[in-house]
Amino acid sequence: MSSIKYDDYLLKDKLPLFWCGGCGNGNVLGSILRAFANLKFKRQKTVVVTGIGCWGKADDYINTNTFHGTHGRALAFATGIKLANPDLNVIALMGDGDGATIGGNHLIHAARRNVDITAVLVNNFNYGMTGGQYSGTTPEHSFTSTSRYGHIEEGFDLCKLAAAAGAPFVARGTVYGITQLDKLVEQALCKKGFSFVEVITPCPTHFGRLNGLKTASLMLNWIKENSVTKNQAEKMSDGEIRGKFVTGVFVDVDKEDYSTRYKKLQQRAAEAVEGGCDK
Numbered sequence: 001m002s003s004i005k006y007d008d009y010l011l012k013d014k015l016p017l018f019w020c021g022g023c024g025n026g027n028v029l030g031s032i033l034r035a036f037a038n039l040k041f042k043r044q045k046t047v048v049v050t051g052i053g054c055w056g057k058a059d060d061y062i063n064t065n066t067f068h069g070t071h072g073r074a075l076a077f078a079t080g081i082k083l084a085n086p087d088l089n090v091i092a093l094m095g096d097g098d099g100a101t102i103g104g105n106h107l108i109h110a111a112r113r114n115v116d117i118t119a120v121l122v123n124n125f126n127y128g129m130t131g132g133q134y135s136g137t138t139p140e141h142s143f144t145s146t147s148r149y150g151h152i153e154e155g156f157d158l159c160k161l162a163a164a165a166g167a168p169f170v171a172r173g174t175v176y177g178i179t180q181l182d183k184l185v186e187q188a189l190c191k192k193g194f195s196f197v198e199v200i201t202p203c204p205t206h207f208g209r210l211n212g213l214k215t216a217s218l219m220l221n222w223i224k225e226n227s228v229t230k231n232q233a234e235k236m237s238d239g240e241i242r243g244k245f246v247t248g249v250f251v252d253v254d255k256e257d258y259s260t261r262y263k264k265l266q267q268r269a270a271e272a273v274e275g276g277c278d279k
Contacts, residue, residue, distance in 0.1 A: 004040055006033040009063050018057045022208070022216030024175030024201030028122055029058055031178065032091070035186040036064075046089040049078040051098040054129045054203075055122040058093050072102030075110045078117045086116065086259040089189070096123045100158055101136035107158075107196075111165035114193045116257040120185065121158060121196070124203040132206025139243070143210040162196040163251045169195035170251040176223040177247060187249065193257040200227070200245050 010033055019025045036046065046064040050056040052071035059066035065088075069077040078092040094100075099107055099121045110117060125142065127133045132145040137155040144151060163170045169191040173181035181199060188195035202208055202219055213219040223245070230248035233241050 004037045006030065006037040009033045009036045009041075009043065011061050011063050014061050018060065019054060020203075020205045022204035022219065023054070023124075024199075025055055025058065025122060027175040027178055028055075028120065028181070028199050028201065029061060031181045031185045032093075032120065033062070034182055035189050038186055039189055041089055041189075045087065047078075047081050047091070049074050049081065049090065049092045051094055051103065052129075053095040053098045053127070054124070055093055055095040056098060072098055073106065074098060075103060075106040075117065075119065078119075079110060079113075079115050082115055082117055083259060083262070086263075090117045091189070092117055092119045094119065094121045095128070096121065096125065096137040096158075097127045097135045100156055100161075101127075104136065104156075104161075107162065108165045111162050111167035111194050111196065113258045114166060114168060114255055116193055116259055118185075118188045118191070118195045119197070120188070120199065122199050122201055123158065124201055125155075125207045126203050128203040128206055132203065132210070138207075142207070145206060145210070158198050159196070159246075159250050166194075166255075167196045167251060168193040168253045168255045169249070171196070171249045172198045172200065172245065172247050174223050174227055174245060174247060175199065175201040176220050176227065180247060184249065187252075191252075193255050 017026050043064045048059055048062050048064055049067045050059045051069055051074035059068050067077055074092045074094050078090050082090040123137050125138050126135055126144050134144040134147045134151050138151050140154045141150050159170050159172050169188055171184045173184045184197050188197045208219050213222055227245045227247055230246055233246045
């Protein structure tokens with residue numbers, strides 16, 4: 001039997017990719033497909049759920065079951081799919097606008113419920129598809145099409161948000177550190193329960209152009225210069241770490257997932273009915 005390769009999960013007839021030159025979405029897609037291959041995911045038992053936005057186009061290229069939903073609702077659809085068939089591998093792909101600014105409540109409650117879904121959120125710091133407006137993760141003082149004189153809000157730290165909401169696996173990688181990202185995605189897919197991976201990949205067309213990062217090489221160097229590992233961050237002061245992208249695994253604990261708990265509840269209910277008790 002021939003070995004499984006990452007491009008077995010790629011719809012090659014859909015190439016070239018939709019994304020702008022210099023966009024890191026293709027790199028993230030590669031990490032996901034390599035993880036599928038390493039874990040030997042069966043295409044028929046895998047569902048990739050996307051929302052609206054640049055990263056929402058990822059399902060165009062993935063050779064598994066896919067579901068393309070509405071803006072901000074990828075996790076809601078993914079939850080329904082997983083609960084209807086707990087044996088499926090369910091992966092939700094979201095951008096920062098889709099997953100945090102519009103769909104932030106779904107992110108909080110999917111983490112709180114501990115639904116067995118892997119969420120890969122690509123953070124490009126703006127609404128890339130609709131003109132580069134600022135989002136809930138846009139860094140303070142940066143420029144967007146709707147913050148021409150500098151953004152005055154502090155962006156969400158999505159990993160801290162997911163951790164505080166109760167996610168048992170939380171990690172962050174970047175499109176500069178692809179080897180690390182490959183490992184993080186694979187770890188997340190192996191985790192039972194809600195796993196959250198944020199990927200830093202700024203939008204070159206809008207965010208990059210307005211913030212002095214007009215080429216892919218400039219943007220990658222910027223990511224490199226502003227990234228530190230979790231171990232490095234632990235030795236830095238709050239002032240030193242401000243504005244940096246801390247990468248690595250922040251939470252990795254074992255918790256009983258929602259589907260398992262729900263099955264137990266169904267069993268108790270069935271036993272109560274059989275025993276003539278409605279409690």
